[in-house]
Amino acid sequence: MVKAVFTAVALAAALTAAQAGRPCEQQAPEASNVLRSMELAARTQTRLDASGAQVVVLARAGQNLSAYGLRWSHLGWAYRLPGEGNAWRVVHKLNHCGTASAALYRQGLGEFFLDDLYQYEAALVVPTPELQAQLLPLLLDNQRLAQLHTPDYSMVAYPWAQRYQQSNQWAIETLALAMEPGATSRARVQAWLQFKGYQPSTLRIGALTRLGARMTAANVAFDDHPSDKRYSDRIETVTVDSVFSWLGRSGLGGSVQLVR
Secondary structure, three states, rough: OOOOOOOOOEOOOOOOOOOOOOOOOOOOOOOOOOHHHHHHHHHHHHHHHHHHOOEEEEEEOOOOOOOHHHOEEEEEEEOOOOOOOOOOEEEEEEEEEOOOEEEEEOHHHHHHHHOOOOOOEEEOOOEEEHHHHHHHHHHHHHHOOOOOOOOOOOOOOOOOOOOOOHHHHHHHHHHHHOOOOOOOOHHHHHHHHHHHHOOEEEEEOOHHHHHHHHOOOOOOOOOOHHHHHOOOEEEEEEOOHHHHHHHHOOOOOOOEEEEE
């Protein structure tokens, strides 16, 4: 996901190269794509400013996931910097160049969308004022922000296990931590999410596809999934679409707003 062109500052320690996977390719982005990304960032900034919110869930479409019935690939927490007018930042988790590791990043809106997007569209959900009030101080605190971060990464990490953690999973677990500060472990925040009715997406991924992905991609693993579900080709994972649906269903957030 993350390209070498990013100039973001990692919140976690410097990444260690994984044994498997390929390194980043030094490749300059096409000027037309940079322009489209900046235009999307500007439109998103306008929408964020008009929302009156301090914190929103912000999503992008970096991959074509229509085969799985999904529209959005990646989300982050966008927040307005206190005392700095209309400046917005996005904090999110990024997989490092297809390896088995990931880190947390703070970026501007332009950087967030400068990621070889599949579609130059965005989506956002405004959380309730209570949730925003709980989230904002956490998002500003590097230590608390990284409290539940697990560097070991799998794109299809099982939502109710702790061996790996994918990007959307970190975001929703951080939400749970903000709402339930006493739940200070991943197991506890996952229990809170289950109690609050969060339901992950179920992807239908056959055995041959799983085998091929595991052999060729360091950032894909299935060994944290329960055997009965894995062997029946049911892979559950945290998706943007499932998070958006749950926020609306639980009353923790409003409707999905599209930015085109």
